[in-house]
Amino acid sequence: MAVKAMTSKEVTRKVFNKEALFILDVRNEGDFQDWKIEGENFDYLNIPYFELLDGVEEILEKIPSDKEVLVVCAKEGSSVMVAEMLSEQGLDVSYLEGGMKTWSEHLEPVKIGDFKEGGEIYQFVRIGKGCLSYMVVSNGEAAIIDSTRMTSTYLNFAQEIGATITHVFDTHLHADHISGGRVIAENTGATYWLPPKDATEVTFDYSPLEGGNTVTIGNTVIDIHALYSPGHTIGSTSFVVDSSYLLSGDILFIDSIGRPDLAGMAEDWVADLRESLYKRYRELSEDLIVLPAHFMIIDELNEDGSVAEKLGTLFAENHGLNIVDENEFRKLVTENLPPQPNAYQEIRETNMGKITPDEEKQREMEIGPNRCAVR
Numbered sequence: 001m002a003v004k005a006m007t008s009k010e011v012t013r014k015v016f017n018k019e020a021l022f023i024l025d026v027r028n029e030g031d032f033q034d035w036k037i038e039g040e041n042f043d044y045l046n047i048p049y050f051e052l053l054d055g056v057e058e059i060l061e062k063i064p065s066d067k068e069v070l071v072v073c074a075k076e077g078s079s080v081m082v083a084e085m086l087s088e089q090g091l092d093v094s095y096l097e098g099g100m101k102t103w104s105e106h107l108e109p110v111k112i113g114d115f116k117e118g119g120e121i122y123q124f125v126r127i128g129k130g131c132l133s134y135m136v137v138s139n140g141e142a143a144i145i146d147s148t149r150m151t152s153t154y155l156n157f158a159q160e161i162g163a164t165i166t167h168v169f170d171t172h173l174h175a176d177h178i179s180g181g182r183v184i185a186e187n188t189g190a191t192y193w194l195p196p197k198d199a200t201e202v203t204f205d206y207s208p209l210e211g212g213n214t215v216t217i218g219n220t221v222i223d224i225h226a227l228y229s230p231g232h233t234i235g236s237t238s239f240v241v242d243s244s245y246l247l248s249g250d251i252l253f254i255d256s257i258g259r260p261d262l263a264g265m266a267e268d269w270v271a272d273l274r275e276s277l278y279k280r281y282r283e284l285s286e287d288l289i290v291l292p293a294h295f296m297i298i299d300e301l302n303e304d305g306s307v308a309e310k311l312g313t314l315f316a317e318n319h320g321l322n323i324v325d326e327n328e329f330r331k332l333v334t335e336n337l338p339p340q341p342n343a344y345q346e347i348r349e350t351n352m353g354k355i356t357p358d359e360e361k362q363r364e365m366e367i368g369p370n371r372c373a374v375r
Contacts, residue, residue: 003083006094008106015039016305022067035369038298049078075099103128115242130370138218143167151180171249172233173198175344195235203353231273232258246288254300257320286312342368
């Protein structure tokens with residue numbers, strides 16, 4: 001039987017549609033345990049490639065005949081060879097095109113909604129990394145918020161819908177992924193906005209994004225209101241768009257809240273985090289749709305693959321928003337934290353413009369799961 005390539009986009013649709021898939025992951029056990037393709041109805045078998053060099057006969061009985069089978073490795077080569085060995089044994093299998101390297105970089109655009117007087121907002125789901133970025137479109141103009149380094153995806157999408165990118169924002173100085181904001185701004189002539197309290201060490205020019213800023217995109221009715229909301233970083237800034245959507249950056253997620261320790265300032269920033277979540281956000285309309293910069297677990301995806309929920313629902317259901325005792329809150333966000341993101345210091349320095357790693361190095365720096373949340 002012929003071995004087929006399955007693209008990251010095809011796998012993403014299976015995640016969104018909750019389809020069944022059996023994944024044979026041939027990476028080392030540690031890599032698999034740290035980070036894998038996740039889906040609600042996915043089953044897994046992890047057998048390192050080097051254990052299959054002499055043949056796949058011993059694992060044949062572990063491969064189901066009633067499910068689609070996908071072989072996965074780091075960069076593609078090993079999965080192709082294993083898939084071919086399984087095919088020679090009569091199995092119908094596919095391999096992941098580009099491996100986990102490509103899975104980490106795939107962005108899937110999802111339309112979130114339309115604005116009251118024209119225009120729309122799109123969410124770009126980086127399914128393999130848990131990153132979420134946004135494009136606000138109105139009257140032929142577009143703004144991008146929290147872009148990844150895969151800048152061509154945004155540029156091509158804007159071109160397809162006939163929009164000119166005029167503004168690019170980062171809600172904060174990211175520590176888990178490399179921002180594409182500066183690159184997009186340089187390529188399009190757009191204004192690049194960054195919270196000044198996060199930009200004290202940057203080496204480039206930017207427009208200071210501060211509480212009270214109002215930036216118009218296209219029609220004047222679509223204003224992006226900046227809301228200073230420190231805690232994840234000292235400069236973290238949220239946006240209220242069209243009085244309908246709250247882009248919360250890494251302060252608030254659907255099932256968790258932001259961690260304050262990625263700049264080594266956990267004890268200092270706990271109070272800021274609590275004030276942003278328990279006071280500033282409480283003053284906002286509970287009807288706002290929260291659009292975070294990350295998701296932590298696959299359960300946070302809605303039926304259409306989007307990650308979004310009403311602020312009022314999060315006040316009712318998100319544990320991180322319902323800790324009455326301040327000491328208990330402090331303990332939650334400073335103790336028993338998940339491991340810090342891979343190469344997070346190098347990523348911060350890249351986003352400051354202090355270092356300029358090549359593309360392959362950037363890939364290596366970002367490999368792994370999202371680790372921006374406290375749950």
